[in-house]
Amino acid sequence: MSSNRAPNKTVASNDRHGQEPSIDLSASPADEIKCTTCYMCACRCGIKVYLKNGKVRYIEGNRDHPVNKGVLCGKGSAGIMQHYAPSRLRAPLKRVGPRGSGEFKEISWEEALETASGWLGDIRKTDPRKLAFFTGRDQSQALTGWWCIQYGTPNFAAHGGFCSVNMAAAGLYTFGGSFWEFGEPDWDHTKYLMLFGVAEDHASNPIKIGLGKLKKRGAKVLAINPVRTGYGAIADEWLGLTPGTDGIFVGALIHELLRTQQVDLDYLVRYTNAPWLVIKNPGGDDDGLFARNDEGRPLAFDKATQSFVDAELADLKPALSGTFTLPDGRTAVPSFELLASRYLTAEYSPERAAKETGISADTIRRIAGELAEVAFKEEVVLDIPWTDWAGRRHDKMIGRPISMHAMRGISAHSNGFHTCRMIHVLQILLGTIDCPGGFRYKPPYPKPIPPPLKPHGKPDQVRASEPLGGPHLGFPTGPEDLLIGPDCKPTRIDKAFSWDAPLAAHGLMHMVITNAANADPYPIDLLFMYMANMSWNSSMNTSGVMEHLTAKDEATGEYKIPKIIYSDAYYSEMVPYADLILPDTTYLERWDCISLLDRPISDPDAAADAIRHPVVEPDRNVRGFQSVLIDLGARIGLPGFVNNDGSPKYPGGYSDYIVNHERAPGVGPLAGWRGKDGSQIHVGDPNPDQLNRYIENGGFFVDHFPDELRYHKHVNKGYLDYAAKSGWLPKDARLTFQLYNETFQRFRLAAKGKGSCPPPETHRKRIETFFDPLPFWYAPFEGTMVDTDKFPLYAITQRPMHMYHSWGSQNAWLRQITARNRLYIHTGRALELGLKDDDWIWISSNIGRVKCQIRTVEGVNRNTVWTWNALGKRSGAWGLDNDAPEATEGFLLNHLISELLPKRDGGYRFSNSDPVTGQAAWYDLRVAIEKAKPDEAGETSPRFEPLQSPINVETPEVLAFGTSFQEANR
Amino acid sequence: MHPAYSVIFFTTASGAGYGLLTWVAVATLARTAPTDWRFGLISLGLAFLLITGGLLSSTAHLGRPERAWRAMSQWRSSWLSREGVLAIATYVPAGLFGIAWVFFETTSGFISLLALLAALFAIATVYSTGMIYASLPTIKAWHQPWTVPVYIVLALASGGVLYLLIASFFDGANSWPLLLNALVLAAAFAIKRFYWQTLDTDHALPMRYAATGLEHLGRIRQIEPPHTQENFVMREMGYSIARKHAEKLRRLAMALMFAAPALCIVMMMVTGGFATTLLALIATAAMAVGLFTERWLFFAEARHISMVYYGQQAA
Amino acid sequence: MTCLPETTNKKLGLVIDLDICVGCQACATSCKEWNTGGYSAPLSDIDPYGADPHGAWLNRIHGYEVGEGDASRTVHFPRSCLHCETPACVTVCPTGASYKREEDGIVLVNPDTCIGCKLCSWACPYGAREYDSNHGVMKKCTLCVDRIYNEHLEERDRIPACVRACPTGARHYGDLGDPDSDVSKLVAERQGYDLMPELGYKPTNKYLPPRPRRDGTTATNQPAVEQPAPATGTTIENFFAWADKMLST
Ligand SMILES: Nc1nc2c(c(=O)[nH]1)N[C@H]1C(S)=C(S)[C@@H](COP(=O)(O)OP(=O)(O)OC[C@H]3O[C@@H](n4cnc5c(=O)[nH]c(N)nc54)[C@H](O)[C@@H]3O)O[C@H]1N2
Ligand SMILES: Nc1nc2c(c(=O)[nH]1)N[C@H]1C(S)=C(S)[C@@H](COP(=O)(O)OP(=O)(O)OC[C@H]3O[C@@H](n4cnc5c(=O)[nH]c(N)nc54)[C@H](O)[C@@H]3O)O[C@H]1N2
C-alpha cells in the first residue's frame, strides 16, 4: 500500500504533442480604451477603461499618470462593480413618506430643479444664512464654494473639518505646506521614514509605491501607531503607543535632540523664525508678539554687526539665545530660546513621555539617536545647482534624508493641531523640509504662512440677494478675523471661526445637523448636502443625528430642519432623510475637473491636474451634480452663472464651465492647454479645444519642473518665480517657517482681556490655554472629562485599504472581502477581561453602547481596541438585502462618539473637537467592554428599522459578470 | 471534507452493488449459489440497480453531468478515470453472465469465466474508488494504508448481507455464505478500526508542513481571512466535526455495520425460513444505516491540508 | 492530457515578496476583474447583494499574526495557484480538462471539457482551485495566459493583472526555469522558498521571506550621542552655550 500516491505520471513530450487544447492567447480585450480618472476614492489615479460590447470590461492603471504611475489599488480594480451597482439612484426623488422611511416618488428633472430653485431663490431673497450648503467627498470645491459665494450664505464648507483640518492648519501655519495630500516624503532619497497614524490616507497608491521603494532600498520605516496592520506590518519598527500621546513622544524626541546638541542650527537661522525676537512684557499688550521695526518687519539681533536688523535679511549671524533690550527699551528674546527652553524641561523628558505613551525611555532615546545619525551623518547630496531667494548660487542640493508623514491618527484627536505642529517642529529642527530625502511640497504648495486668505461671513458681509464678497474659508491671524457678531455669537451655523474654533479653516461639518436642529446659533430653512453620508458613518453620535434630522417643532409640527436637498449617486443611509434627491452619475459617466484651484494631484516634481469625462453614457435618468448646480445657479440668477440678459452663462453644463470659467483673468479650473491655441499653461485665455487636448493626453496635464526647481521650494528663486507666474504665490515671496506662531499669541492676549475683542467668559481659559504660540502636549479631552476608571480603553478606527468609507459595501466584489467587521483587542488584555476570540461583547461609552464580536490580536496597544471604519450598514440601504452581514453583524463606533463634550464649568457644551481648528476628535473615544449574554450573541446592536428602497431593481441571486465577454474570448 | 450526499450514496450503493455482484459470482463459481434463474435475476438485477443508481447519483455531484462521459479518458493517470472505465467495463462480463443465467439458465463453462471476470472487475472498480481517496496526499485521513481495504471490505460486507437476504428466499442463506459473511464482517470490523486508529494517531501529530514558510517565526494565527464569508475551499474542505460527536457516530456505525449484522448472522445459523429472511432484512437495514454513517464520517472526519491557510492548526 | 509533460520549455510563475505586501487586495480584485471577462469568464458570485456573498476568486490575501508579544509580526500572505511542476491536481483529473502546458508550465483547466467533479481541488494542497458552482466548472489562476502573450496589449503590459496592479511592487513575474531571469536572481538573493516542499508538488511560484525587523528586539541599542560633559550649569544653559558657539564660528 505504500505506493498509493497520486501518480505524477510524466509522458515524453512527443506523446503529448497536439493534445493541449488550442486556446486564444490573444483575444482582444477591448473595442476601445478610454483614459479618465478613478473615483473609487479621493486619491484620483489615472485609469484606462477597457470597453467591450458597450460594457466596461476592465480597468487598469495609467502608466503615464503622475499619481499612480500605472498601479491600481484594490478599490480601483473593482470599479466595474461600483459602476454597475444595483444601488445606483435612477431618477430624481421626492419624499412622500415620513423622513427617514425611504418612501419616495420618482419625479422629472424639471420638477426637481424647479422645486430646488424655488426653495433656494426664496431664501436668498430673504436671509441667505438660512441655507447651509455642505459637501462631503467633494472634488469640486472650487465650484461649490464659488457657487455659495455668489449665493451669499456664510454657511458653506466641505468635509475637511471632520477629516483632517488639523493637519492642513498645523502645516499651513507652520511651514506653508502640510501632510494629508499636499506633500509627500521624498520616496527616492529618504533613508528614514516616520509614519504617524497612517492606515491608508488619500495618497493611497503613492504611499504604497513609495513604501515599496523604501523597502527595496533598505531605508528604515518606523510606524508609530497603536495598531499594527498594513503599513505597520511591513515597517522595520512598530511603536504601538497609547492613542493621543504622539505629542509627548515627539516632544521627547525634540528634548533628546536638543539635549544632545543635534539640531541643524544653520538651517534654523536661514529658514525659520528661530532668531526672531519675541517681546517679553508680562501683562502687557505686546507680550509675546514679535519685535518689529517701523515697517512692521520682524527683528533679530545680528551678532556680526551687534545690531537689531530685519530678521529676514540674507547672510545674518543672528543670536538664537540671550535677552536683548530693544532700542525702545523693551526686553526681547529670540523665539528659539523659548522653544528650546520649553522642550528641554523635564516635562518632555523621555521618562515622562514613557509614562504617557507606553514607549520606553530607552526606545525614545534610541530613536532620537537614529534620527540624528541619519540626519547629520548620512546626508544626501544631489548634483543640482540652484539659486536661493536672495540670489545666492548653490552648486548642490543637500538634504537630511529623514521624512515624516502623519494623518488622522494625529489629526482626529482634540490635541491634534498642536501635535501635528510639534511634528513639523521636529522636521524643521532636523532640517528636512523640501530637501532631498525629506518631506516635499506638492505644488501649488508652499503657500505663504499662513495663506493670505481671510474667511468671509461676518454679519456685514451677509446680505439678502448679494454675494458674500469672498471665500468662506480662510486663515485668521487674529481675533478681528473671526466670524462673530458683536455679541460674540457665531455667524456660521457650524460655529467655525468663532471663539469655539477660531482657526476652523475647513468648517465643522460634523456640527451642522446638531446645531441646526438645536437652532444654535440660529435655525436654518434649507440644508443642502452633496456626497456625504451624514446620517450614518460621517456623523458622530449617529443615532442622535438621525433624531435631529427627523425632529419636529412641537408647536408647528414642522421638521426642525424644514427642508433637506441631497445629491448622492447611490442609495446611501442619508438619502431617506432628504426631501428632494438630485441623483448623480457614477464616476465613469460624468465630466469632472481635478483642479489646481482645489485639491490638486500634483507631484513634488511637477504641477498636474486632470479631468474625468463620460466614458459610458448613463442608462438612468441621472445628471452630473456639478452641471445641476450650474443649472440651479442660472435658474436663481446667481451672478457669474447668468449673462447680462439673464440667460445661463454655461448652457453646456460643467464641461462648458470647466473650459470657459475664469476665476481671475486667464486663470481657470484647468491649467493645461490654455490660450486660444492651447500653447499656454496656468494662465491663458480659455481654449475651446481644451478638453479634447486633455482626453488626447490620457485625461491629465502635467508640467515637470526643471531639476533646479525640484527642492527647497520655499526659498528656491527659480521655483518662487514659477509659482508667482502661475498665480500660486505673491511675487518675491520667501517663506520663513514659523516655529513660534504669533497668531496664537494674539488670540491669547485677547483671552487675557487685551484688545478690542475679548472672548466671552466661558471661553477665556480655553483660549488662553490652547492658543500657545509654541506647540505643546495635553491629554485629549474626552479622557479628562469622563471617568476613565469606568471607560479604561481607547477606541479607534482604521480605513480598510479595499473599502472607501460607506460606499465600498455596495460593491459585489469588495463586500465579499469584508462584509462585516469585528472589534480587535489585545490578546493579553482580552484574557484579563475574561474574553476569548469570537466572543460577542458590548462596547459602551459615555453616550451609548454597541454590540459586536471580537478578535484577539497581538499587534495592538494593550489599552486600545479598534475596528475597520464604516463597514456597518443600515438594513435596506445600498441595494443590499435586509439580512446582509453588514447590517446584522457589522457595526459603527460612531454611535458611541459624542459630537458634544460634557458640560464644562460654565454649563457650555463645546463640540468634541480640537479647540484650535474645530477638527472632530473621533479618536478621543474612551470605552469599556463587557461580554454579552449568551442569548445576545450573534447580532449587532443598535439596529434600526430597515429602510424602504425607492430603487425598483431586482438584485441578482447570481452574478456572472463577464459571461457576455466569454464568446468573444474563444 | 464536506460530506456530499450524492457521493456518499454513490460509494455506498455502488459499493454494495459491486459487493453483491462479487458474492453472486464467487458463489456461482464455488457452486454454492442457488441456480434458480430467478435468483440470478433478482441478485444480479439488484446489483445492477445499485451500481447504476450509484453511478447516476455520482453525476449529480458534477457541475457538468452531461459531460460525464469525458471522465473515462484519463485512465493513464487518474484513479477517478480508472474507476469510470472499470465501472463501465464491469457491465460487460456481469451483463453477459446475467443474460446467460436468466435467459439461458446456464452458469457454467465459459459463463463461469464471465462470472470470474465480473467479480474481478467489480473488486477492481471498488479498489479504484478507494484509490481516488487514498492517493490524495492532501488529506491525511485518507492517505493511509487502510483506506483501500476499507472500501473493498465494506463493499463485500454490504454485498454480503444483501446476498444473504436474497439467498434466504431460495434457501441459500446457510452454511458457507453465513460463515464467510461472518468472516468478512470480522475483517471489516478490524480494518475499519485500523483505519480509525491510524487516523487518530496521525491527527495527533503536529503540523509538519511549512505551509506559509513563516512557521519558524512562531505560532501562526489568521487574523484577517481573505473573505469574511466562507468561500468554496472553506465550504468544501473546511467541513469539520467535533471529536466528541464523531466518537458517538463511530460507535453507532460500528454497531450498525458490524455488531447488528453479526448478531443476525449468528441467529440465522440456527433459524430458517421466514425468520432467516427477517434477520437478513434487519442485517441489511442496519448495514445500510451504518454504512451511510461510516461514509459520512469518512468525509466529515477528513481534514484537508489547505485549511492550515485558514487558521487550522494541525492537518 | 492529465499526464504531465516531462519538462516544460519555461517555468513561468510569480514571486511574492512578503516583506513588502501590505495586504491591500489590489492583486485580488484586479485578478477578479481581468479574469471574470477573460479566459476564465465568468468568475461567478453567489448571493452578491445578500446575506452570504461569495464567489470564485483566483487570488486571495490572508492576514496572519506570527509569534507572540514583542517578537510577533503581522504578515499578509497572497495565495494563488503555484503552477507546480508535479501537481496531483492535474494527474487526478479524469477528463483531461486539467493540464500543464508544455510550452511554459502554466497549469490550466479547459472550461469546455471540465465536468466539475472537484477532485483536482481536493488534490491541491494550497487551496488554489476554486469551483464556480454557477458555471459548473473548476477555475484557477491562469497566470493570465490571455494577457502574457496578448498582442493587443502593449509589450510591457503583457504581464499578469495582479502584478500589473500591485501598488507596492510585491509581486514579480517571470521564468523561474531560467537561472538568469530577474525573478530567479531575486529568489536567489532573497532566499525565496517553496510552500510545503515536503509534499513534492514542486511549486514554481516562490515566496520571499519578510526581512528581520530593525527594532528594539534586533537593533544594537545605539545610544544617543551624549552631551559633552557640562562644565557647569543646566542642560538648557549648556545647550545655549553650544548654540552660541556653533553660530559664532
Ligand atoms: N468612526 C469614524 N467615523 C468617521 C471617520 C473615522 O475615521 N472613524 N472618518 C471620518 C472622515 S475623515 C470622513 S472624510 C468621513 C467620510 O464620510 P462620508 O463623507 O460620508 O463618506 P462616504 O461614506 O464615502 O459617503 C459619501 C457619500 O457619497 C456618495 N457618493 C459616492 N459616489 C458619489 C458620486 O459620484 N456622486 C454623488 N453625488 N455621491 C456619491 C456615497 O453614496 C455616500 O453616500 O467619515 C468620517 N467618519
Ligand atoms: N481605502 C481607503 N482610503 C481612504 C479612505 C477610505 O475610506 N478608504 N478615506 C480617505 C479619507 S476621507 C481620509 S481622511 C484618509 C485618512 O487616512 P488615514 O489617516 O490613514 O486614516 P485612518 O484609517 O483613520 O488611520 C488613522 C491611523 O491612525 C492610527 N491612530 C489612531 N489614533 C492614533 C494616535 O493617537 N496616534 C497614532 N500615531 N496613530 C493613531 C489608527 O490606528 C490608524 O492606523 O484616508 C483616505 N483614504
Ligand code: SF4
Ligand atoms: S487609490 Fe484606488 S480607488 Fe483611489 S483613485 Fe486610486 S485607484 Fe482609485
Ligand code: SF4
Ligand atoms: S497550486 Fe494547486 S492547483 Fe496549482 S498547480 Fe499546484 S496543485 Fe495544482
Ligand code: SF4
Ligand atoms: S473539476 Fe474539472 S478540472 Fe477538476 S478534476 Fe474534475 S474535470 Fe478535472
Ligand code: SF4
Ligand atoms: S496571474 Fe492572473 S490569474 Fe493568476 S493570480 Fe495573478 S491575476 Fe490572477
Ligand code: SF4
Ligand atoms: S497587491 Fe501587492 S501589496 Fe497588495 S495585497 Fe497584493 S501583493 Fe500585497
Ligand SMILES: [Mo]
Ligand atoms: Mo476624511
